[in-house]
Amino acid sequence: MTADPMTARRRAIFAAARDAGLDEDDRRAVQLRVTGKPSLTGMTVADMDKVLVAIRGDGAGRSHRPVGSTRAHVGKIWALWWSLYWLRAVDRPEEAALNAWVKRQTGVDALRFLDHKSAVAVIEALKAWAAREGVAWSVPPCAQADRRAVVDAIWAKLLVGNRVSGHTADAFLCERLHLPPKRWTDRQTDEAIRFLGRMLREGPCHD
Known part of the structure; x- marks a missing residue:
């Protein structure tokens, strides 16, 4: 039996990654x-x-990453960069824009060339930037709480811009996205960030 297009692509992505x-x-x-x-x-x-094309392109350069670089840090940097994009603090979410910012911060030409120490410094700089945009990071750090902090920061900006009213963030998102009233998964919280972020970016700027 032939796999459906989605299943076939998932398998192709896993194979390309390997x-x-x-x-x-x-x-x-x-x-x-x-x-x-x-x-x-x-x-x-x-x-x-898009993922499949990117993985096939990324694989050729992977062996040139410096010793001591950390893949988890790279993922964290990308998550923070996208959070800043949804907060309308960053105009362009693509790789070239992030690499240009990384170079200004560290002098390193691209994210993939960062060593562990530089990656940590980049993460802290991005978190400080997001904090200035209203994100109240959890103490001690908690991934789910930090996701929710991004939701709350975007919601606060929407309130300032009069884009939403008469709702709490939870009630609004549960209604619009059919989310459960409590205990959102990471995927559901990411969906909430993207949904509110699109609303913020599509509206007039009140910053």
């Missing part, structure tokens, strides 16, 4: 970079095609 020597963190970082979605769940066929 061939390129990418582990799961690497693959998710590529997915986030090219589609804004860290997980294959919820992607369209077109999204998966």
Whole structure:
């Protein structure tokens, strides 16, 4: 039996990642970079095609990453960059824009060339930038709480711009996205970030 297009592409992505020597963190970082979605769940066929092209292109250069670089840090940097994009603090979410910012911060030409120390410094700089945009990071750090902090920061900007009224963020998102009233998964919270972020970016600027 022939696999449906979505299943076939998922298999192709996993195979391409293995061939390129990418582990799961690497693959998710590529997915986030090219589609804004860290997980294959919820992607369209077109999204998966972009991921496949990107993985096949990334594999050739992977062996040139410096010793001590950390893939988890790369994924974190991309997540923060996209958060800043949805907060309307960054105009362009693509790789060239992030690399240009990384070079201004560190003198390193591209994200993939960062060593561990530089990657940590980049993460802290991005978190400080997001904090200035209203993100209240959790202490101690908690990935789910930090996702929610981005939701709350975008919501606050929408309130200032009079884009939403008469709702709490939870009630609004549960109604619009059919989310459960409590305990959103990471995927659901990421969906909420993208949904509110699109609303913010499509409206007039009140910053």
